[in-house]
Amino acid sequence: MKKQNTTPKGKNGKTQSREWFEALVIAAVVATILRLFVVESYRIPTGSMEKTLLAGDFLFVNKFVYGARVPFTDIRLPKLHNVERGDIIVFKFPRDRSLNYIKRCIALPGDKLEIRNQQVFINDKLFALPPHAQFIGARMPPGVPEFQIFPSMSDYNKDNYGPIHIPREGDEVTLSAKTLPLYRDLIAYEGHTVSLVGDQVFVDGQAMGRYTVSRNYYFAMGDNRDNSLDSRYWGFLPESDMVGQAMMVYWSWDPDLPIVFDPVEKIASIRWNRMGLVVH
Template sequence: MNFALILFVLSVVTGILYALDVFKFRKLRAADAAQPLWVAWGADFFPVILLVFVLRSFLFEPFKIPSGSMIPTLLVGDFILVNKFTYGIRLPVLNTKIIALNAPKRGDVMVFRYPEDPSLDYIKRVVGLPGDTVAYVNKKLSINGNPVPAQNLPDYQHGERLYYSQQFSEKLGETEHRFLTDADAPAYIQGVDFFPHRENCTYNASGVICKVPPGHYFMMGDNRDNSRDSRAWGFVPEQNIVGKAFFIWLNFNDFGRIGAFK
């Protein structure tokens, strides 16, 4: 569902009703006359709908985490806020950038439209920038030939289940974060698609090496053996960027997670 388009249409329709009422029909009504239904249920909602449209399109947009691909950073059920202007001002609905601001950095947690189905929003971590060579071989990450050091942490327990993953800490750019791997998961990348610029990637039994094309980004989930990401479906074009995730504002299962991520 294209919620931005729905909000845009509602803003236009209620805006027209509002303008008709203010500039024409309100002047024709008697001072003590009751408002017609089209005013009460249409024009009067215009300021509220317009405010929501502007806030959601240009400032902040809420998202709910639907999967475990970003564990341990983000959990299923987390409600997060996404900064829509960090990477530039874009026209709503068209998503065309009109004012360039900051570029994504390695380590950013970014929301973007899934390249294979732009109607879906995905969230992953920026690992590779345009021009980078990203290698994920034998579950070890390196960028431009430089291994990314990982420090061992205590194993991560998934909720209340007796299921544990290996947990590590690493630093991408200025961002230090945790990630998980499963000892029994294979190193090779499963279910690889035929995506644009696939010729930039080399796959073997040990993993994958990709050269990120200009204007694209290489994304990975922090739950690395349980995330389908750029390793399988390719690069994220710049025009698919939605914004930078920065805050957990609610989790009905754990109120202590509010504000746990930035």
């Protein structure tokens, strides 16, 4: 006589539950690793990149291309390639690193940047305006300082800026009362205390007339040039604050419509033509 399987049904049920639980844990771990080191979703909150990117666009950000940062450390994984001029980048906002910002990289470490009558020049060569970039405000004339412009006490404005040198690792810069507004945040970011006593700059309590930059920096601007809080207002972007490169829009709708109170109108606002849009 063939022996029947006498394993209790409850035991099979517990085994299946454990297998499902293990599968869910593995899936969660894999998803977390992908989000931390490979690809992360990002929502466009403002119109600073219009019309290239719209408020309400959801996009994927490639994090491993520039070398993803290991959480809670300063360690970065090997990168595939360096940031290039024209890349649309996501980064930690230097004035509040709990926030992610998205802009276009305009200048690289070591570049000379200047804006003349809204036209950007990199190393004295015209940097072409991105295809969907726009100006929505009145043009400001040269020599008229703009409130909150970087560096403070300069006569720069959003349309006429510089020339300014983008710091790179190994650069030796001159420190004085005149140049301190340009380098104060950079020196502090690199772990030093900086102060001005009379006309003399002190770094870590010592009088210094020269300072050697220890990191690479970038200059970023929004495509919506008159509605963008970018490097013209907060300064140099440290390489270590780079999060990743924008890849593709996977979802888009009107962010101003509340889905709770009017779900039909919210669904009707879906921008189907932007699904799968490659970002460049």
